[in-house]
Amino acid sequence: MTFLLAVTLTSMLLAAIMSVVAWRISGEERRRSEARVAALAAEIHDGVAEQSVVGRRAEMVMRNEPMRLKSVPATQSPPRQGGHDFQLRSIDGAPSVANLFSVQPARSGWRSAAAMGAGALVLGTSIALALVMSGGSRGVARSANQPTPAVGASPSGRAAPATAPVPLELVALGHERDGDRLIVRGVVRNPASGAARDRVTAVVFLFNRDGGFLASGRATVDEPTLHPGSNSTFVVAIPGAGDVGRYRLSFRTDDRILPHVDRRTVTKT
Structure with missing residues (x-):
């Protein structure tokens, strides 16, 4: 421009x-x-x-x-009665006195x-x-070649990020040994602002004292569907946990891992 x-x-x-x-x-x-x-x-x-x-x-x-007269022989033609005839010529092309000194542009x-x-x-x-x-x-060709953004896409051409799901809340957690098994018990809650969750599974990973992986186990929570604002207990038993040093807990559904936050109340002694 x-x-x-x-x-x-x-x-x-x-x-x-x-x-x-x-x-x-x-x-x-x-x-x-x-x-x-x-x-x-x-x-x-x-x-x-x-x-x-x-x-x-x-x-x-x-x-x-003094005035002198000289005789001239009569060699000229006799005069005509009525005078001489003169041919008239067009004088349109002759310059006039007024136009003689005029300035030509x-x-x-x-x-x-x-x-x-x-x-x-x-x-x-x-x-x-x-x-x-x-x-x-x-500009018209460039605008024609540009793809039309899909509905819901951001102005920059990127897809608008999906709303992050509301994380579950771990209300209580404990464990106990039964011979060679480790039993992990707890209570999980779906916040009132969350969405309903179907077939929520608790997954436990066991690690030895050096940080190496030992075993894992899983079990569905007691409630088939966690509605917003509802709680559910869960129990996961993992065999071969004689040398366990620590464990890790997570929740998931059939197709994704569900985030959670620790809401346990710490008891002061």
Whole structure:
């Protein structure tokens, strides 16, 4: 857009410059014509003055000399009755006295300059229009090639992130040993702002004292569906836990892992 504006302003400036040049050229031509006319008029007036002086001198000489008559033989044709006939010629093309010293407008200079200015203006306007049309066509093609964002997509083209599920709350947790087995018991709650959860499973991973993996076990909670605001107990028994050092608890459904937070009340002793 900035480039198009610069091209347009340049074209207008060029047209203005050419107009000024044409005006100055026409002024120069007019002044030159006036100077030529003045010089010609001065020469004509000087010639007329000289001719008048010579005529006066000749007239004075003729007056001083006596009149002499010279016989001429009659060789000419006899005169016609009614006078001589003269052919009339059109004098439309002859210049009149009023037009003899009139200043003819200098058309060649300013016409050429005006033509150059008009040509520059037309050229600049054509270039600007071509650039505008090409830029518009490219913008239309680019917008046509861009895929239409799907409903629910963010303005940046990325899919809007899904609302994070409300985590479950671990209300109580405990464990006990039964021979070689480790039994983990607890209570889980679905917050009132959460969604109903079906077939929630508690998963327990066992690790030895060095941090190595020992075994794992899982069991569904007692409630088949955890409705918002409801609690459910769970019991997970894992065999082969003689060397267990710690365990990790998580909750999941058939297709995903459910986040949870620890809401147990710590009893001070």
